[in-house]
Amino acid sequence: MSDTKSNPGYVDQNYLQEIVRVVQPAKLRGVQLMHLQPGFSALDVGCGSGIDTLALAQMVGASGRVVGIDYDETMIAFANQKADQAGVSSWVQHKVADGSALPFDENTFDASHCERVFQHVLQPELLFSEMVRVTKRGGWIVVIDTDYSSAAVDLEDSALIDIEWRIRRHMADRYQNGYAGRQLNRLYKSQELSDISVEPYTFVLTDYKLARYLASLDKAEQAATAAGQVTEAELQRWYNALERADAEGKFFAYITQFAASGCKK
Numbered sequence: 073m074s075d076t077k078s079n080p081g082y083v084d085q086n087y088l089q090e091i092v093r094v095v096q097p098a099k100l101r102g103v104q105l106m107h108l109q110p111g112f113s114a115l116d117v118g119c120g121s122g123i124d125t126l127a128l129a130q131m132v133g134a135s136g137r138v139v140g141i142d143y144d145e146t147m148i149a150f151a152n153q154k155a156d157q158a159g160v161s162s163w164v165q166h167k168v169a170d171g172s173a174l175p176f177d178e179n180t181f182d183a184s185h186c187e188r189v190f191q192h193v194l195q196p197e198l199l200f201s202e203m204v205r206v207t208k209r210g211g212w213i214v215v216i217d218t219d220y221s222s223a224a225v226d227l228e229d230s231a232l233i234d235i236e237w238r239i240r241r242h243m244a245d246r247y248q249n250g251y252a253g254r255q256l257n258r259l260y261k262s263q264e265l266s267d268i269s270v271e272p273y274t275f276v277l278t279d280y281k282l283a284r285y286l287a288s289l290d291k292a293e294q295a296a297t298a299a300g301q302v303t304e305a306e307l308q309r310w311y312n313a314l315e316r317a318d319a320e321g322k323f324f325a326y327i328t329q330f331a332a333s334g335c336k337k
Contacts, residue, residue, distance in 0.1 A: 122152075152166050184207045184211070221240060
């Protein structure tokens with residue numbers, strides 16, 4: 073297994089905790105779309121530190137089963153610790169596994185869930201087909217992911233919009249698949265699923281420092297200048313505009329995620 077931290081889009085537990093507050097509406101909707109009941113079994117692909125598996129545990133109850141998989145051993149250790157502390161470890165399991173080759177039989181789970189993972193994989197269709205394979209007929213497959221090209225910030229000087237577009241491209245390309253959100257409809261239509269829906273969730277950020285952190289804006293700016301697509305002078309104008317907007321309490325940015333669901337026939 074490759075080093076997880078070598079993935080260009082790798083994030084740590086602190087980042088996950090911060091972003092949960094921002095994406096909460098889509099996260100809650102994703103759980104609803106799984107149509108879980110007490111006694112059901114649920115799979116969370118890319119479970120990270122177990123934020124979602126603990127929520128799923130409450131929905132299926134002690135008579136049910138929740139399995140979270142992730143390729144990061146450190147995250148799995150955090151997740152298991154949380155499950156122990158929450159008293160749900162008897163029906164919640166976390167394990168290191170590859171989402172493109174899930175270690176489960178066909179038709180194992182009543183529902184499968186994956187949030188903000190497709191953006192990190194080069195072959196999302198392979199991961200998605202595996203989720204469909206291990207889900208029971210009549211079960212739901214839910215995927216939530218981001219289209220990083222949808223990110224935008226309000227700029228008083230419209231001449232800076234071209235600079236923003238160039239930087240945004242590097243924000244998206246920093247991920248293995250930064251356009252994952254827009255691909256979900258196509259992925260769902262490629263499988264034998266019914267009742268397919270794709271819902272947009274646009275998140276607004278007015279905290280400049282938080283926006284820079286969550287968007288990894290420093291890295292995108294560095295990549296754009298290193299590639300010669302943004303000059304140092306342009307970057308300074310960009311910085312000045314953002315910092316002025318922040319100082320005046322006018323900073324405004326947004327990005328869109330999509331929550332997709334479908335039922336296995």
